[in-house]
Amino acid sequence: MDAITVKHVRKSFGNHSVLKDMNLAVKRGEIFTLLGENGSGKSTLINILTTISLADDGEVQIMGHPIMSDAGLIRENISLNSQTVTLDDEFTGYQNLLIIAELRLLKNAKTEIKQISERLNLTSFLNKKVGKYSGGMKRRLDIAMSLLGNPEIIFLDEPTTGVDPKNRVELWNIIKEIRDSGKTVFLTTQYLDEADKLSDHMGFLNDGKIVLYGTPDEIKKNARRFVQINVDSPNVNLVNLPEEMIISKNNKGTSFVVDERNTDICIKILVNENVSIHSVVPQENSLEEVFFNVTKIDSEGN
Ligand SMILES: Nc1ncnc2c1ncn2[C@@H]1O[C@H](COP(=O)(O)OP(=O)(O)OP(=O)(O)O)[C@@H](O)[C@H]1O
Ligand SMILES: [Mg+2]
Structure with missing residues (x-):
């Protein structure tokens, strides 16, 4: 019971x-x-x-x-x-x-x-x-x-x-x-x-x-997962990842967090631009992210 x-x-x-x-x-x-x-x-x-x-x-x-x-x-x-x-x-x-x-x-x-x-x-x-x-x-x-x-x-x-x-x-x-x-x-x-x-x-x-x-x-x-892509290029202008795919990035333009589902496409874009990829690191999900995603998804009506 x-x-x-x-x-x-x-x-x-x-x-x-x-x-x-x-x-x-x-x-x-x-x-x-x-x-x-x-x-x-x-x-x-x-x-x-x-x-x-x-x-x-x-x-x-x-x-x-x-x-x-x-x-x-x-x-x-x-x-x-x-x-x-x-x-x-x-x-x-x-x-x-x-x-x-x-x-x-x-x-x-x-x-x-x-x-x-x-x-x-x-x-x-x-x-x-x-x-x-x-x-x-x-x-x-x-x-x-x-x-x-x-x-x-x-x-x-x-x-x-x-x-x-x-x-x-x-x-x-x-x-x-x-x-x-x-x-x-x-x-x-x-x-x-x-x-x-x-x-x-x-x-x-x-x-x-x-x-x-x-x-x-x-x-x-089970929450939406993210990866961090770290590149060697220090010049943010060299990296043309679509804005809507970037969840966050650092000031130097050498580190990007994207949805795990977009990893392959982001890597392809970077390779085509001859940007050297340093590492791809899966992110630990925090409850904060889950919470914001849950409330965001709903307010967007998806
Ligand atoms: N007695 C009441 N009469 C009219 N509206 C009410 C009454 N009690 C709650 N509400 C409304 O219902 C909604 C939910 O309120 P509730 O207090 O349950 O939220 P909560 O999740 O506990 O919020 P908080 O985190 O601020 O404590 C609010 O919009 C509140 O204004
Ligand atoms: Mg309350």
Whole structure:
């Protein structure tokens, strides 16, 4: 059984159709990352999956339970770390945790708070007012709140936005630990390196649909590939490769990145012009390139 299944989900706000035909399955016990440009509908989907808002159409199941009939049961088994931190600055970390523990009707609130605080290295800050916490500490406390009640699925909507690199790495370790303890993590992020490092599977949301899905390696492997052609000629005017074939070039005109499919034709042109080819090097695909290609392809309507 998958942790989350989404079938043909649609959601509009007035005339603005945000989710057009969303299909997705998230496996149990994995980190799934949803990527998409600002405004592509990531938080809209999270709101639907966490029973905060209703889809206009389609089916959603959480741990095999239909969201329409079992919303109460689902809420007991999930937690949401929303995009905007929702801590109360006037209360201490401990008091913030206690409020959630009480809302969740936890029997062993104190023990659970103690264990989770130790796990997330929060113990020494617990009696300070949250208003005095740094951004990274707030995020950590926010995640601690999500873990109270031992939910099966933890939704983290951009948990590392605005967090410095050192604290980001700490949060990554926490997120991996949550997954390693058998939980399912549904993550959104603005950072492609984060998605690359953390995800078991990831999906790109574009124009209301998942347009690419796979492991980070699968996605990089299946993406459009590029090669770098290095020539010995230092004079850019000597190289007459068609502009539309050049993805990028260096200032000296001695190094060109082209689509792998155009390698042969570019080499022929260079040979005909007596340009001496120094090397042809396949490029490692980065998720950045995949992301830009996905969004570019769609905006061009191809
Ligand atoms: N309650 C609402 N009423 C009207 N429009 C909304 C509402 N919620 C979201 N939208 C619109 O839906 C679109 C998707 O918003 P959403 O917040 O889901 O995007 P996102 O992918 O989470 O963006 P970001 O990366 O900035 O967090 C946006 O154009 C947004 O303005
Ligand atoms: Mg969002």
